Amino acid sequence: MSRNFSRRAFLKGSAIAACAVVTSGIPEVAAASSGEHIATFHDLTKCTGCGDCVAACNEENIQKYPDPKKPFPKMLPKRVSVEDWSEQQDVDDRLTPYNWLYIQEAEVETDDGKTSVFIPRRCMHCVNPPCVKLCPWGAAVQEINGLSKINSKTCLGGAKCRTVCPWGIPQRQTGVGLYLDILPSLAGNGVMYKCDRCFQRINTGKEPACLEACPEGAQTMGKRNEIIKKAYRIAKEINGYVYGDKENGGTNTIYVSPVPFDTLNSTIEKGKGMPDFLYKKNAMANGNNIATAMFIAPFAGIAAAAGKFFISRQKTSEVKNESE
Amino acid sequence: MNQNRIITCFYRVALLMLAVTGFAQMPVFKRYYIADIPGFGWLAQFYTTHILHYIFAIVFIFFISYFASLHIGAGKKIEAALFVKGGIFLGLVISGFFLVFKNFPGYRFSDLFISITNLVHLGLVMVLFLYLAVLFMYNLRNK
Numbered sequence: 301m302s303r304n305f306s307r308r309a310f311l312k313g314s315a316i317a318a319c320a321v322v323t324s325g326i327p328e329v330a331a332a333s334s335g336e337h338i339a340t341f342h343d344l345t346k347c348t349g350c351g352d353c354v355a356a357c358n359e360e361n362i363q364k365y366p367d368p369k370k371p372f373p374k375m376l377p378k379r380v381s382v383e384d385w386s387e388q389q390d391v392d393d394r395l396t397p398y399n400w401l402y403i404q405e406a407e408v409e410t411d412d413g414k415t416s417v418f419i420p421r422r423c424m425h426c427v428n429p430p431c432v433k434l435c436p437w438g439a440a441v442q443e444i445n446g447l448s449k450i451n452s453k454t455c456l457g458g459a460k461c462r463t464v465c466p467w468g469i470p471q472r473q474t475g476v477g478l479y480l481d482i483l484p485s486l487a488g489n490g491v492m493y494k495c496d497r498c499f500q501r502i503n504t505g506k507e508p509a510c511l512e513a514c515p516e517g518a519q520t521m522g523k524r525n526e527i528i529k530k531a532y533r534i535a536k537e538i539n540g541y542v543y544g545d546k547e548n549g550g551t552n553t554i555y556v557s558p559v560p561f562d563t564l565n566s567t568i569e570k571g572k573g574m575p576d577f578l579y580k581k582n583a584m585a586n587g588n589n590i591a592t593a594m595f596i597a598p599f600a601g602i603a604a605a606a607g608k609f610f611i612s613r614q615k616t617s618e619v620k621n622e623s624e
Numbered sequence: 625m626n627q628n629r630i631i632t633c634f635y636r637v638a639l640l641m642l643a644v645t646g647f648a649q650m651p652v653f654k655r656y657y658i659a660d661i662p663g664f665g666w667l668a669q670f671y672t673t674h675i676l677h678y679i680f681a682i683v684f685i686f687f688i689s690y691f692a693s694l695h696i697g698a699g700k701k702i703e704a705a706l707f708v709k710g711g712i713f714l715g716l717v718i719s720g721f722f723l724v725f726k727n728f729p730g731y732r733f734s735d736l737f738i739s740i741t742n743l744v745h746l747g748l749v750m751v752l753f754l755y756l757a758v759l760f761m762y763n764l765r766n767k
Contacts (some may be wrong), residue, residue, distance in 0.1 A: 380655055428729035434670060436650045438738030451735055458651040464670050487652075549729065583671065584727060590678045591724045597682045601689025609697050 337427060337446030338502075339527040339552040340511065342420060345538060346518035349403045349418030354392055356513030357401040357422075360498055364452070365389070365398050366491060368475030373484035380489055383472040394573035395421070397473035397493035401510055404574070406564040417559055419568070420510065420519070421575055422495040423448065423469045427524075427550035430583045431461035431470060431494075440492075446524065446552045449496035454478055457490030466548050466583055467575035470494040524552060531556050549582030631687070638683040643749055645680060648673035681720060688713050705759065712752045719745040 368386050375382065385391070389398040401422040408417055429448045432440040439455040442448045450461065450470065456479045462470045470492040479488025498508035506512070511519045520527070528545055531554045535542050543561045544554040557564060565577035648667045653659040659668035666672050692710070695702070702710070722741050726733050733741075 377656065379657070428727075433727045434649070434674065436742060438735045438740075438742055441735040441738075442732050444732070454735070454739060460651045460670060463651070584729070587671070587674050587678055588728055590675060590682070591727065594678065594682050594685060594724060597685035598689040601686040602693045604686070605690045605693030605697060608694065 335444050337524040337552050338521060339425075339446070339524040339554055340497075340508075341520045341522075341527045341531055342553070342555045343518050343520075343534065344417055344419060344555055344557040345540075346516045347403075347418040347420060347514075348516055349405060349416070350515065351392070351403060352513045352515055353420055353510035353519070354399070354401050354403060356509040357495075357498075358399070360501070360509035361400060361496075364493075364496075366452075366473040366476040366493065368473055368490070369480065370475060372475040373480065375489065376485045382474045383490065384474055385471070386473065386475075393569075394571075395469060395471050395494070395575075396573060397471045397491075400493065400495040404568045406559070406567040408559045408563055408567060410559070417557060417564060419555065419557075419564065419577075422510075422553075423497075424467060424544060424548070424551035424553040425495075425497060426548050427552065428548075428582075428584050430464040430466070430548075433584060434464045435461055443499065445502065447497040447499055447502065449499055450492050450494060452477060452491045452493070455491045456482075456488035457492055458488060459492060461492050464583065466580035468572070469575060471573055527554055543577060547580040549585060631690075634683065635687040635691075638680045638687065641680040642677065642684055643753065645673045645677035646746075646749060649677065678724070681724075685717060688717070708755060709752075712748055712755065715748045716745065716752070719748065 366386065368384065370386075372382055372384070385396045385398055388396070392399050392402055394402055401420060404419040404421050406417045406419065407414060409415075425447050427446065429440070429442055431450075432442045432448050436458070437454060437456060440448060440450045440461055455477055457472050457474070457477055459470070459472050462468050462472070471494065472490050472492050474490040477488070477491035479490065482488065498506075498510075501508060507521055511521055520530070522530075531542050531545065534540070535556045538556070538558050540556050540558045541560050542554065542556055544551045555561075561577040568574070568577065570576045644667070647653075649670070653664070654668040659665050695706075719741050722733065723738075723745060725731055726738060
């Protein structure tokens with residue numbers, strides 16, 4: 301500590317530090333209490349692909365990673381494949397149950413020649429997440445602040461969430477979870493894992509580990525409507541493109557890139573655990589549009605019965621009149 | 625075929641399809657090769673079965689409200705068997721209502737509530753089919 305460190309300087313420094321802590325926590329807490337979603341903004345012009353976010357994610361979430369029991373139960377029928385990542389926990393070039401965030405690299409041609417764009421990829425935390433809404437057990441849940449997470453205690457590992465996810469994000473680990481206590485050979489196949497936005501940190505007013513670790517400040521977090529405004533403002537400034545605002549009806553992960561996302565998509569490696577950058581239509585929209593008709597159905601039924609009742613009564617009175 | 629028979633036929637098809645598309649919400653049809661049978665591939669497509677489940681639910685709700693209104697309107701007595709069936713139907717509709725409602729953006733319930741509602745919905749379907757099987761056997765015996 302410097303000898304010249306005065307009480308005033310200490311108080312000033314403390315005030316600044318306190319303000320920094322409070323303001324960094326404000327958006328999350330405020331958004332959560334008001335029911336407004338929080339979103340993350342990724343400025344791809346800033347990301348250097350250093351991987352600090354990936355390392356921080358691993359460090360923060362290691363206690364949530366699966367610890368499967370081996371040998372795995374014999375699966376019936378035989379077509380049910382074992383998905384075991386426990387021997388490949390170091391894999392960091394795709395999403396796995398042990399790696400919830402990875403960096404995609406896209407080599408693109410610009411006016412300045414060939415350049416690399418680095419893209420941190422993880423769960424998009426959709427505004428209306430199909431993984432949560434369509435989970436047949438309620439094992440996936442969306443918090444009031446919009447983040448979605450999978451409950452590893454109740455997930456049976458059927459992987460429906462991965463099938464219905466437009467980006468195929470959740471990843472399965474066999475040999476862990478509730479299914480082992482029910483019918484391990486006949487139903488279930490482990491637990492699904494994905495980014496949960498470090499909910500344990502957010503709940504205490506902290507930022508997710510990846511965001512805090514980014515040395516370039518490539519990620520920022522805040523109320524969704526503010527993040528959206530910021531993303532479009534920056535996109536306009538750099539003559540760039542936005543991804544995540546409209547996709548799947550809206551997500552809470554917004555990317556801004558100087559290169560069109562179609563171009564990025566054509567150069568990144570895609571496949572299992574490697575999400576693409578295509579436009580995604582709102583997966584839940586058709587179902588929800590039809591669902592509104594469901595609320596009319598009982599009234600239609602009552603009206604039809606009333607109509608039938610009225611007609612039959614009329615017929616009866618006509619017959620009565622004729623006989624008289 | 626008279627009008628009543630056509631209506632009953634529609635109602636039964638809706639009930640059967642509701643059960644099939646409802647079970648298809650679980651990842652079982654692909655696992656157990658049923659979706660491999662030619663013409664049954666759609667059973668493994670979750671969004672297709674989700675929408676079909678909704679459509680048949682609309683048909684089903686229409687019919688049960690129709691039949692219930694006719695029954696009440698005619699001033700008929702509600703027998704024990706009908707009371708049980710009506711109770712199961714009501715339970716299915718109420719639990720289904722919550723499951724549909726939660727799928728709209730901005731609506732969320734706790735994971736425990738959703739888990740319980742899912743299990744109640746599934747359990748009631750099983751009870752219903754058990755009840756219908758028992759009723760069928762009883763009627764067969766008494767014929």
